Amino acid sequence: MYLLIGFPSFDPSFYHRSDLIFQHGVLKPAIIDIKAGTSHSYCNLVSDIIELRKQLLKNAGTSIEDLKEARVAFLCPNGYDYVVSQWSIWSAGGNAVPLCITHPSSELLYVLKDSQSSIVITHSDFQEKINDIAREAGIKKPPTLIPTDNSRRAMMIYTSGTTGKPKGVITTHANITAQVKSLVDAWRWNDKDKILHVLPLHHLHGVINALTCGLYAGATVEMMPKFDAAAVWNRWMKPDNDLSLFMAVPTIYSKLIQYYKENIPKEIQPLATKSCSQFRLMVSGSSALPISIRNSWKEISGGVVLLERYGMTEIGMALSHEYEIEKRYEGCVGIPLPGVQVRLISEDGKDVTSLVEQPGELNVKGPNVFKEYWNRPEATKKEFTEDGWFKTGDIAMITAREKVFKILGRQSVDIIKSGSYKLSALEIEKELLSHPNIQEISIVGIEDQEWGQKVGAIIVLKNQESKLDLKQLREFAKDKLAHYKLPTLLKVINEIPRNAMGKVNKKELVKLFAD
Known part of the structure; x- marks a missing residue:
């Protein structure tokens, strides 16, 4: 039996950690879905998640109350439906596998087969696209289960595949909680915040940094279906000026700069520059920020210095510049985040963390570090040292003057x-x-x-x-x-x-x- 769940129409539901939501006020907007033109309160969000959770469990079997880490893939555009899908999977005890809406059928099929997903939730926009793929993947009912806890597998995100075939990275509820708490602390998230979300939601940057942190802190997440430079500038220049955070990759900042210079009339550019002052924090990540983009952004934004950080799918975020602008150094990625341990190991196996300007492979340890690569025990074992440190494969050093970390590149390609x-x-x-x-x-x-x-x-x-x-x-x-x-x-x-x-x-x- 194939179990393919189309996204339902919800009544005015949530994760078993709903106390994190209710303490911030049930009527406060949690998600603003720009494409759908809708606003959803925390109360709506909790209600809808519970409703979809019931459907997941009902389709899995009449006596099943827990999915026991069964992989549940979901294909949804950026917006409210994505959030409801992801959190309902978690609340049902499933392991969420977000699919990329732009991937061709062959790549979607690879992820479904490799992850051994037993359920697919799909938005109506992609129903036709996913039907045949799910059938070919042999999606069937999940097994019966046991009560959930923080050590359970929660999510499987596939690596970018820049150095090999993508691997499914398994994080537990405890891993996600550690990653989120660390960033909420370091970046001073609060329930007054409002973030404009433009990032893809099948990678960590969009899922954890921009979305889950916002929900954990009781902030409002305004979601665009996809990045569009014109739409972003137009949103920023609205008179209400109620946004406080923005997170993106260097390519996005480059396109925003290009649009500012080529498409915004000279007489309007001062208004565009002024609109950047509403943000208390703007973050760049996922790849190195070129100095030219950093400097251009500072110029056109009226002095905003982008905060750079370092992370990867396996560890969440490990390093970040400090919150204060004067402590954001060019070409560097800052210091270890709260709860994260890091060290540098030289090519001959020596710990060189205490030495400046001495390159070494960056190792990371802490509750933020992932559990395993899906169905790849040998690959998992290979990436950890005997004393439990994850080997990132990135070469870094500590700068002599600022005493912060600088990434030199991937050991294999950079x-x-x-x-x-x-x-x-x-x-x-x-x-x-x-x-x-x-x-x-x-x-x-x-x-x-x-x-x-x-x-x-x-x-x-x-x-x-x-x-x-x-x-x-x-x-x-x-x-x-x-x-x-x-x-x-x-x-x-x-x-x-x-x-x-x-x-x-x-x-x-x-x-x-x-x-």
Whole structure:
């Protein structure tokens, strides 16, 4: 029997932790769904979640009161229905598997099969798209169960797949609670806050940082169906000026800057700049923030310095700049978040956390760290040390002056071994982005028999009609970078491909130099 649940029409329901909601006032808006043109109070949210929870359990079997961590996939657009789906799955004891609304059928089928989902909740907009896929995935009824607790598996989010095939990352209710409490504390979330949510909801940034933190704190989450630069600026410039937080990836900030400069009339730009003053906090994450975007944003926003943080699907957020603007340092990601332990381990296995300017692999430990990779026990074991530290695969160091962490890049793709040198691709990218005609850049290591790896540059020009060759690029950078860091290979393309979270798959980019 295939169990495919279409999104129902709800009566004016919630997670078993509903006390976190009621203490903030049941009539306060919890979710504003821009696409649907609706506003939903915490009371409505609790009521609707309970109602869908009943449907999940009823469809699973007449005697079932708990899904016992059965995987429940759901395909919903950004908005109120997404929140109700996710929290009803949790309240029923299920393991939530958010699907990407833009993924082709083949990728959706992969996730359904790999996660062994037994139920799919789908919004009416995607009913036709998911029917055949769910049938092919062999979705059936979940088994009977046991009472729920915080150690139970709560959610499975798939990694971005930038360094290999996506893996299902399992987090427990305890993991999610730790991640949320840490950010609510560090970023001073409160029940007066209102966040404009524009992020995808099949990755951690959108699910935990922007949505769940807001609900935990009793804030209001205003959800756009997807990011649109014009719609965002128009919303910000409304006269009520009632927003207080915004979170995005560097690509989004880049598009907002571009729209501001090219589409907002000169006489209106001061109003757009003033609208940024309503925000007490603006965050950038999921990939490194280029210095050019950081500085441009500060200029057009009237002095807003974006707060950068570091995290990944397996650990939630681990590092963040402090809340105070004067403690947000260029090119860095701050200090450990509350409840998170970090250390740096050198290539020869030594703990170099207490040393400045000494690179090492970032290890993380704490209640925020995920439980396991789904159905990959060997992969899980490989990523943990014997004493329980998760190996992120990212190389970092502590700066000498500010004493904060700086990410140098992924051990596998951002650290280039050329001759006797180990080069940071992120450092080279940062310097070359200051070229007046470079819009985007990605630095990769290309295999070479003599040097081990050569430095390859893939760039997108601001003006497609202009030219930039390797000799010109090296001439521009010779006073900014050591000679052994200068690119020896160059490809100019129209657009650097990115996934939904704005991340670049550098292993794929290397193939551009195959000839």
